[in-house]
Amino acid sequence: MTEKLVDLGIVVALLLGIALFRTIRSARAGNLLAALALLGAVAVVWTRHSFSALPLLLVFAAVGSATGLSFSRRVSMVGIPAMVALQNGMGGMASFLVSFVELTRSTSSPGAQSAEVAALLGIVVGTATFTGSLLAAGRLAQWLAQKPVVLPHHSRILGGLAALALLIMVLATRTSDPRLLQLLGLTLIVVAGGLGIILSVRVGGADMPVLISFLNAGSGVAAAFCGLSIGSWLLIAAGAMVGVSGMILTQVMCRAMNRNLVAILTGRSVASVPSAPLPVDAPASTQPLTAAAGPVIDSPAAPEPAASTPVASAPADQSAPPSQAANPFARALDVIRSAQRVIIVPGYGMALAEAQEEVSRLADKLTGLGREVIFAVHPVAGRMPGHMHVLLAEAEVDYGMIREMAEVNPLFATTDLALIVGACDVVNPAASQQANTPISGMPILQAHEAKNVIVCNLDDRPGYSGVENLLYRDPKTIMLLGDAQDTLRRLLDQLDA
Amino acid sequence: MLDVLLMLLVLAGSAGLGFAIIRRVPPMLHTPLMSMTNAISGVIVLGALLLFAVDGNRFEYALGGIALAAATFNAVGGFAVTDRMVAMFRQKAPADRETQTK
Numbered sequence: 001m002t003e004k005l006v007d008l009g010i011v012v013a014l015l016l017g018i019a020l021f022r023t024i025r026s027a028r029a030g031n032l033l034a035a036l037a038l039l040g041a042v043a044v045v046w047t048r049h050s051f052s053a054l055p056l057l058l059v060f061a062a063v064g065s066a067t068g069l070s071f072s073r074r075v076s077m078v079g080i081p082a083m084v085a086l087q088n089g090m091g092g093m094a095s096f097l098v099s100f101v102e103l104t105r106s107t108s109s110p111g112a113q114s115a116e117v118a119a120l121l122g123i124v125v126g127t128a129t130f131t132g133s134l135l136a137a138g139r140l141a142q143w144l145a146q147k148p149v150v151l152p153h154h155s156r157i158l159g160g161l162a163a164l165a166l167l168i169m170v171l172a173t174r175t176s177d178p179r180l181l182q183l184l185g186l187t188l189i190v191v192a193g194g195l196g197i198i199l200s201v202r203v204g205g206a207d208m209p210v211l212i213s214f215l216n217a218g219s220g221v222a223a224a225f226c227g228l229s230i231g232s233w234l235l236i237a238a239g240a241m242v243g244v245s246g247m248i249l250t251q252v253m254c255r256a257m258n259r260n261l262v263a264i265l266t267g268r269s270v271a272s273v274p275s276a277p278l279p280v281d282a283p284a285s286t287q288p289l290t291a292a293a294g295p296v297i298d299s300p301a302a303p304e305p306a307a308s309t310p311v312a313s314a315p316a317d318q319s320a321p322p323s324q325a326a327n328p329f330a331r332a333l334d335v336i337r338s339a340q341r342v343i344i345v346p347g348y349g350m351a352l353a354e355a356q357e358e359v360s361r362l363a364d365k366l367t368g369l370g371r372e373v374i375f376a377v378h379p380v381a382g383r384m385p386g387h388m389h390v391l392l393a394e395a396e397v398d399y400g401m402i403r404e405m406a407e408v409n410p411l412f413a414t415t416d417l418a419l420i421v422g423a424c425d426v427v428n429p430a431a432s433q434q435a436n437t438p439i440s441g442m443p444i445l446q447a448h449e450a451k452n453v454i455v456c457n458l459d460d461r462p463g464y465s466g467v468e469n470l471l472y473r474d475p476k477t478i479m480l481l482g483d484a485q486d487t488l489r490r491l492l493d494q495l496d497a
Numbered sequence: 498m499l500d501v502l503l504m505l506l507v508l509a510g511s512a513g514l515g516f517a518i519i520r521r522v523p524p525m526l527h528t529p530l531m532s533m534t535n536a537i538s539g540v541i542v543l544g545a546l547l548l549f550a551v552d553g554n555r556f557e558y559a560l561g562g563i564a565l566a567a568a569t570f571n572a573v574g575g576f577a578v579t580d581r582m583v584a585m586f587r588q589k590a591p592a593d594r595e596t597q598t599k
Contacts, residue, residue, distance in 0.1 A: 014537055015514055021522045021530055027583045031533050035576040038540060045543050049550035053558045057549050057565065061542075064566035068574025075578060077585075080528060087535040087575055090567040097564040098544040101557050114501045216531055223538045228504055230544055236504055237511035238540040244515040245534045249527060379524060386527030393585040400588050404524055 006044050007234040013037035014238060018245075024399060041234055077394040078351045081383040082140035085212055089133030091219030091242075095226045096126030096189065102229045103172070104182045113173065118228035120169045120188065125225060127189050128196035129218035135200045136211055140383055148204035155266055161195045199265060206348075206425060206464035208383045209253045210264050217246025249385045256379035256405075258441040332478045333494050335452045339416035341372040343408065345445055346388050347381050349422020349457055350484060356395035358488035359421055363397060365495060374415075375401050376408040376445050378426035409446045418450035420471075421484050424463030429470045438465040453477040456484045529582045536575025542568035 014037050020030025051057055075083045099122030102115070138144040151157060165188060172184040203211040220242025227235025254261050336342070344363060350356055363373045375397065377388045393399060403411075412418060420427055427447040431439045447453055448471050459481055460472050471477055480487045522530050545568050548561035 011511060015511075015518060018515070018522070018530075018533070019518045021526050021533070023523075024525065024583070024586045027526055027529060027586075028580065031529070031576060031579045031583060034533060034537055035572075038537065038542075038572055038576075041540060041543060042546070045546055049547070051546070051549040052552060053549055056558060056562055057546075060562035060566040061569050064569030065573040067566075068570040068572070069577055071570075072574045072577035072581060077582070080532070080578070080582075083574075083578065084528075084532055084535060087532070087571050090571050091535060091538040091541065094539075094541040094545060094564040094567040094571070097560045097567075098541060098548060101548055101553070101560055102544075105551075105553075105557075213531070216534065219538050220534065223541050224508060226541060226544055228508070230547060231500065231504065232543060232547075233504065233507050235540055235544055236507050238537050240508050240512040241515035241519075242534040242538045244512050245519045245530065248516065248519050249531060252524070252527075377524075384528060385531060386524055386529070389525045390528045390582050390585065393582070393587070396587060398589045399525060399586050402525065 003044075003048075004233055007041075007232070007237075010037045010041045010044075010234055011237040013040075014241065018241065077387075077390045078354065079141065080390060081208065081212060081387060082137050084384060085133050085137035085140055085215065088212070088215040088219045089130050089137060092126045092129030092133060092215075092222050094126075095219070095222035096123045096130060096192075099123045099126060099222075099226045099229055100185050100189065102226070103185050104178060115229045115231070116173055117169075118225050120172055120185075122222055122225035122229055123185060123188050124165055124169070124192045124195075125218055126222035127192035128199065129215055129222055130196065131193040132196035132200035132211075132218070133215045135197055136203075136208070136215060139204060140208065140212075146204050148207075149201045151198070151201075154198065154202060158195070158198050158266070161191055161198060165191045165195060202266075203264060206380065207257075207264050209380050209385055209387070210250060210257070210259075210261065212384045213246055213249035213253055214261065214265070215246075217243050217250060220244070220246055253380055253385055256443065257439075258443065328478045328480060329490070332454050332480055333491065335417055335454065335478065336366075336419075336491065336495065339366075339371065339452070341374070341411075341415045342366055342417045342419060343374045343376050343412060343415050343447070343450065344419045344421065345376045345378075345423050345427055345447055346392065346421050347378075347423025347426060348383060348387075349424070351382065351387070351391055351422070353422060353458070353484035355421060355456075355484040355488055356391050356397075358485055358492065360392070360395040360397045361492055362419075362488060362495075363401065365492065373401060374403055374408060374411065376403055376405070376418075376447075378405055378423070378445050381423060381426055405443060405445060412446045412449040415450040417452045417454065418447035420447060420453065420455045420457065421488070422457060424457065424469055425465045425467070427469070427471055428463065428465075428467060430467050433470065434467075437467045439467050447471065448474060451476070454480060456480050456487045458483065525586070526583075529579050532575050532582065533579040536572050536579060539568045539570075539572025539575060542572060544568075 014034050017030040017034030020026040071083060099119040103119040139146055168184050168188045172181060175181055200211060220239045224236050224239025224243060227239055250261060344359060346359060350359060366373045375392060381388045389402060392402060425439055427445050428439060429448045430437055431442045431444045434440060453471060453476055455477060460479060462468050472479060542565060545561050545564040548557060
């Protein structure tokens with residue numbers, strides 16, 4: 001019983017740790033508390049049991065810890081989504097391995113039917129999370145193609161694999177032959193691994209925040225199942241917390257895109273349309289948006305512009321003499337010099353161009369001149385929930401300057417300049433002005449309401465959704481195309497001069 | 498049977514409490530939250546450790562070892578990177594700001 005009490009104490013400490021994430025000031029203490037709670041849990045288990053194969057155990061633990069520590073030191077905030085995806089995968093792997101060993105051992109203990117079912121579920125969720133996360137991590141680290149892949153009969157394959165997994169699980173609960181059970185377990189790992197890949201391969205680009213949150217939930221659920229199979233309250237509780245956290249974030253991301261999870265995971269796009277009026281009389285406007293019907297597979301490889309590829313369309317001020325007023329660069333400088341309130345809208349393109357330092361410097365310069373500078377962050381900007389915030393924090397942007405969508409949208413109308421850096425779909429007015437597009441009904445940052453708009457994106461192609469950005473065609477918009485880091489550097493130089 | 502019921506109760510209870518608490522985490526901290534919860538899912542390290550507490554064969558120890566390495570990677574790496582991230586969030590001293598705006 002004391003064991004359960006200790007477990008309970010550790011669970012409370014973990015919950016308190018998460019609760020401290022309510023404010024930035026207390027978050028660090030919360031993280032430390034959770035870490036100590038986990039360390040305590042390990043210490044308790046260590047003193048209670050004696051371990052065989054001790055050297056092997058210590059080597060594996062040391063390798064895992066050292067790798068984790070080294071990754072955590074080196075990873076940049078641009079690379080953090082890949083790191084988190086990898087961690088989701090590692091969590092899934094640990095869960096399915098432990099579940100598998102538990103499953104093959106459980107035959108010895110009679111009346112352990114429920115433990116067996118839990119172990120089987122742990123294997124399925126853990127393995128699918130593992131393979132799905134590795135694929136996602138590979139994409140996020142730019143090792144794999146960014147484009148979503150849709151196989152012929154994709155949904156049928158998915159359904160078939162799920163049915164197969166279910167069948168194996170039923171068979172496994174019926175048998176008591178340890179050999180057969182082991183074989184079924186291994187088959188289940190293969191099938192569930194395929195399931196994870198099929199599920200994950202269809203989601204790419206700007207839908208990544210949803211996938212990564214969902215896999216985060218998967219790693220928690222797998223741990224909870226694993227806990228049920230070995231009868232550890234602590235594992236159950238901690239797994240449930242992680243699972244719930246992942247589901248909440250998934251929900252937040254889906255809502256911010258006005259899409260539902262099933263639609264994203266099964267490739268059926270545009271969840272929102274039914275409520276939107278169908279523009280029967282405007283076939284011309286919907287015609288180029290064929291992507292609306294299916295998943296957004298036709299989108300360009302670089303989902304949001306301003307990537308660091310040195311395509312660097314000849315800088316505007318070199319193609320025309322700087323004295324000309326029509327020169328977009330000179331106009332942009334004028335607008336920046338005279339703007340009293342500036343709202344900066346960063347997107348994933350800022351991360352790709354590694355322009356966050358320049359953005360931070362520009363913000364400092366403008367505040368130094370007595371201007372009001374606000375950062376407007378869309379919930380799905382970047383590749384994972386909250387990605388923009390950590391990127392800006394790394395670039396030493398004061399977090400007090402960052403505003404969430406609901407807070408900042410009313411301010412655009414009284415703003416002199418909206419400066420877009422590497423964001424596209426999240427500022428596309430088409431989301432509210434056109435029906436039947438993949439982004440219709442998606443809440444956006446109302447940058448088009450500002451008096452002036454400057455866009456520092458790589459090119460003027462559509463974003464991940466494939467929908468042409470109406471903001472680019474607005475007469476008040478100044479397009480500074482090319483590498484955002486380069487563009488901002490030149491703007492900063494001119495402002496200094 | 499009672500055991501299973503109790504475990505399901507623990508599952509439901511912590512899910513409910515977790516929901517109430519995590520819902521209040523501001524979007525600003527969503528990335529650190531996800532990386533910390535990943536570290537927390539490193540509790541699976543206990544499951545991996547327990548595999549070594551009973552006599553098993555080499556195959557089982559090998560699987561347990563890999564699970565152990567993955568779990569410690571998550572726990573140590575997760576807490577460390579979360580700490581690094583959270584420490585990055587800075588607010589310029591209010592005094593600084595006042596002088597800047599004046």
